[in-house]
Amino acid sequence: MEIQKSTGVVLSSRHIGESDYFCTIYTKEFGKRDFVFKGLRKSRRRPQIISAPGTAANLVYYFHDGKASYIVNEYNIIKHNLNIRDNLKTIYLLYYILSLIEKTTGYNDKNKAIFELVSAGIDNIAGTDFPEHFSVFFALHLLKLHGILPDFTICKICNKSDYNGFIIDTMDFHPVCTNCAGTVKNKTIPLHKTAKDFIFESLTKRFSSIDHSAYPSSHILDLLFAITLFIENYYHVEIKPKQLLLNELSG
Ligand SMILES: [Zn+2]
Incomplete structure (x- = not known):
């Protein structure tokens, strides 16, 4: 048994027992890990905000090799996002990006770039006027970090780039161009050229440098749906906040 320290972001949490919380946290030092916060619901001194998805904190805990979860001794909150809780779009967006991280990463699979992506993502949620564009941007960068982003400049069947x-x-x-689409069995709904252009811009520019108003919301929502569908197929997972987010954004 040894004492470890980590900095992490809460991906999800649930009550266990009478007053404990079980939280899945993406840590900078060790990747995804499960933690237990004892007596949190009874404690007046210890703020329960630690268990809120999206909260960033420093943790001190006992590490046991071979244990599936670790009991946190001490923590201090670096950042929370109570300020976004009165806006459904930003709440669902937060849950969506946290779910993408939780469902596509393995335990103890350290990746500092993913930690930085999710930290920066949470920071940017509250300020964005383009939540659907932000969701797509985030998902594309996550797929890139996972090494599964293909070359979007050419149709995979005919290799043409001017599709x-x-x-x-x-x-x-x-991607498969409209001419070749008939040859593919499992495919998304048809996507507009602006979706292709947006993918290119997302991968070559900072989010704040993209002129998002040039990309109609409906085209970006179709792309968001397509990307999420792919992630669910590829990882055999369900991104649960997807439906709430899509409903809220298209409403
Ligand atoms: Zn083609």
Whole structure:
């Protein structure tokens, strides 16, 4: 048994027992890990905000090799996002990006770039006027960090780069131009050329440098739906906040 320290972001949490919380946290030092906060619901001194998804904190805990979760002794909160809780769009957006991280990463699989992506993502949620664009931007960068982002400049069947409308093959995420779409079995709904342009801009520019008003919301929502569908197929997971987010954004 040894004492470890980590900095992490809460991905999800639930009550266990009478007064404990079980939290899945993405740590900078060790990747995803499960932690137990004892007596949190009874404590007046210890703020329960630690268990809120999106909260960033420093943790001190006993590490046991071979244990599936660790009991936290001490923590201090670096950042929380209570300020976004009165806006459904930003709440669902937060839950969506946290779910993407939780469902696509393995335990103890350290990746500092993913930690930085999620930390920066949470910081940017509250300020953005383009939540659907932000969701797509975030998901694309996550797929890139996971090393599964294909070359979006060419149709995977005919190799042409000047394609306009396209679909995405949900088996491998490769783009297929409208002319070749008939040859693919598992595919997304047709996507507009602006979706292709937005992917290119997302991967080559900072989020704040992109002129998001040039990309109609409906085209970006179709793309968001397609990307999420691919992630669910590829990782065999369900991104639960997807439906709430899509409903809220398209409403
Ligand atoms: Zn083609």
